Amino acid sequence: MIRDAHGRKMSMSLGNVIDPLEVINGISLEGLHKRLEEGNLDPKELTVAKEGHGKDFPNGIPECGTDALRFALISYTAQSDKINLDIQRVVGYRQWCNKLWNAVRFAISKFGNDYVPPANVNPDKLPFSCQWILSLLSKAISKTITALELYELSNAASTVYSWWQYQLCDVFIEAIKPFFTGNDPEFESARSSA
Known part of the structure; x- marks a missing residue:
């Protein structure tokens, strides 16, 4: 109600x-x-x-x-x-x-x-920040699936919200912005691997 x-x-x-x-x-x-x-x-x-x-x-x-x-x-x-x-x-x-x-x-x-991600990604070749966000994404996906299977919709929503808000937007996007300001070889290798 x-x-x-x-x-x-x-x-x-x-x-x-x-x-x-x-x-x-x-x-x-x-x-x-x-x-x-x-x-x-x-x-x-x-x-x-x-x-x-x-x-x-x-x-x-x-x-x-x-x-x-x-x-x-x-x-x-x-x-x-x-x-x-x-x-x-x-x-x-x-x-x-x-x-x-x-x-x-x-x-x-x-x-x-026109960007098309490669079919296979080698996480070891990614910068640490990319490895970190993918690790957190994997945990968030697992937690969300478990919550949905248990019909705990609020927990699923909270997990999705937290990952997008606190990890992806507040930390990861801010951390990778410097990669886009110049020709950083680490970013270029990550872009071609991602």
């Missing part, structure tokens, strides 16, 4: 229902208020609901997209079968999805659209 950020059951009579499309596409505070006015709330409840929206969403709900909403809902499953949906957490996952996109664009910009 999805509840509001304060733990209250979402209910039309309380005016605290959040339409998933409003999270995916975004909505202004005025739009939230208009939706409340179109419902059948008692005038006193309407005032309380509008005040609640004003406190919880002073600038409305920003566009978060489908992927961020799905990832947030999956990450909540570790708590219990009751989810206290905090829109700011969904916004955080939207920012993370954007970071993923930027990491992929970075890789494409450095290797080019």
